[in-house]
Amino acid sequence: MAIQTVICIGMAGSGKTTFMQRLNSHLHAAKSPPYVVNLDPAVLNVPYGANIDIRDSVKYKKVMENYKLGPNGAIVTSLNLFSTKIDQVIKLVENKRDAHDYCIVDTPGQIECFVWSASGSIITESFASSFPTVIAYIVDTPRNSSPTTFMSNMLYACSILYKTKLPMIVVFNKTDVCKADFAREWMTDFEAFQEALRSDQDLNGESGLGSGYMGSLVNSMSLMLEEFYSQLDIVGVSSFTGDGFDEFLTAVDKKVDEYESYYKTEREAILKRKEEEEATRKQKSLTHLMKDLGLKENQGSSRQKDQDDEAEVISDLEDANENDGIVLRDEDEGIEREYTFAGDRTNGEVNGNTAPDLQKRYEEALEQVAKTASSETAENIARYIRQ
Numbered sequence: 236m237a238i239q240t241v242i243c244i245g246m247a248g249s250g251k252t253t254f255m256q257r258l259n260s261h262l263h264a265a266k267s268p269p270y271v272v273n274l275d276p277a278v279l280n281v282p283y284g285a286n287i288d289i290r291d292s293v294k295y296k297k298v299m300e301n302y303k304l305g306p307n308g309a310i311v312t313s314l315n316l317f318s319t320k321i322d323q324v325i326k327l328v329e330n331k332r333d334a335h336d337y338c339i340v341d342t343p344g345q346i347e348c349f350v351w352s353a354s355g356s357i358i359t360e361s362f363a364s365s366f367p368t369v370i371a372y373i374v375d376t377p378r379n380s381s382p383t384t385f386m387s388n389m390l391y392a393c394s395i396l397y398k399t400k401l402p403m404i405v406v407f408n409k410t411d412v413c414k415a416d417f418a419r420e421w422m423t424d425f426e427a428f429q430e431a432l433r434s435d436q437d438l439n440g441e442s443g444l445g446s447g448y449m450g451s452l453v454n455s456m457s458l459m460l461e462e463f464y465s466q467l468d469i470v471g472v473s474s475f476t477g478d479g480f481d482e483f484l485t486a487v488d489k490k491v492d493e494y495e496s497y498y499k500t501e502r503e504a505i506l507k508r509k510e511e512e513e514a515t516r517k518q519k520s521l522t523h524l525m526k527d528l529g530l531k532e533n534q535g536s537s538r539q540k541d542q543d544d545e546a547e548v549i550s551d552l553e554d555a556n557e558n559d560g561i562v563l564r565d566e567d568e569g570i571e572r573e574y575t576f577a578g579d580r581t582n583g584e585v586n587g588n589t590a591p592d593l594q595k596r597y598e599e600a601l602e603q604v605a606k607t608a609s610s611e612t613a614e615n616i617a618r619y620i621r622q
């Protein structure tokens with residue numbers, strides 16, 4: 236059976252890491268240890284044994300210093316660096332498909348750095364196209380007991396569902412502090428939620444909710460959310476006590492079935508369409524490129540020199556500075572971890588498997604383009620002179 240992947244996403248402080256820790260120990264106790272991946276480069280302590288840890292490959296603080304970035308920029312850049320090697324990561328997980336039923340993935344606390352970045356999409360897409368993948372959206376239950384905060388959080392969850400197009404389980408965490416019954420009621424009974432909104436002090440203020448723009452906006456949003464809720468599974472858990480984790484695993488199984496029967500075909504159709512569009516786009520840009528090369532050939536050499544001095548792509552940056560944040564794995568706490576960029580930079584091999592290196596492929600592709608381009612460029616120049 237294929238490894239079922241659970242990607243944990245949630246607002247800062249919602250309890251993703253604690254949830255991962257509990258899920259890990261729960262699965263160990265059920266004699267089904269998961270394959271664990273940490274994608275948070277900025278976390279100081281990972282309280283569970285990660286098989287793949289982004290911090291082994293990318294040093295967040297170095298990225299910040301070397302590229303003069305702020306905290307969020309450094310997280311995005313770290314994810315970018317990591318995503319260039321995602322094919323190797325996927326291969327490692329694939330090699331473990333017989334030994335594990337689950338692969339669980341922790342993501343950065345700064346939710347937008349993962350969900351709205353190109354590398355976040357690449358990583359999610361790579362998992363989703365290789366394994367049945369489910370999003371666990373972690374919610375801090377006590378902090379969402381006001382209907383306005385709740386609705387904002389659910390709108391965010393809705394945008395993630397729309398962006399990832401993957402089955403989603405909304406996990407109401409911290410039920411030891413506040414039960415999730417109110418949320419369940421709001422998500423299944425439209426009238427109850429409307430009633431809660433009407434009596435919500437935060438939203439009503441002095442103007443009242445019943446009239447005006449705010450009132451109709453909130454009404455339409457809650458109607459839209461009703462449709463969204465029908466796609467979801469809801470689970471209440473406490474990462475402290477371990478309550479609700481069996482229910483969570485049942486929800487994962489259900490969502491995996493949904494993934495197989497609905498999302499997979501849908502995704503394949505989207506990917507096929509994208510591939511076709513991409514092929515047409517490439518053909519168009521190649522035609523433009525050939526045209527430009529024919530006309531602007533003599534400007535080329537000086538511009539090329541300028542470009543050589545700039546670092547425009549990640550692989551340029553990787554080459555530019557040996558001390559750029561990609562480092563050898565620490566000799567640390569003895570957890571069996573399997574992956575670092577540094578190891579494969581010298582020989583392109585990870586754990587004995589020859590892994591195609593993105594940077595190498597990029598260079599080969601460039602060479603290939605240069606070869607075909609040079610003969611066609613000569614033809615273009617000849618045609619230009621003839622004209």
Ligand SMILES: Nc1nc2c(ncn2[C@@H]2O[C@H](COP(=O)(O)OP(=O)(O)OP(=O)(O)O)[C@@H](O)[C@H]2O)c(=O)[nH]1
Pocket residue numbers: 245246247248249250251252253254275343344345408409410411412472473474475476
């Ligand atoms: N009472 C209670 N507290 C919890 C639970 N889960 C997490 N917490 C607390 O919530 C806080 C945040 O937990 P984390 O696991 O660090 O949350 P996170 O989402 O990984 O945080 P970032 O990665 O920094 O965004 C910590 O103080 C945890 O102890 C729970 O089930 N019950």
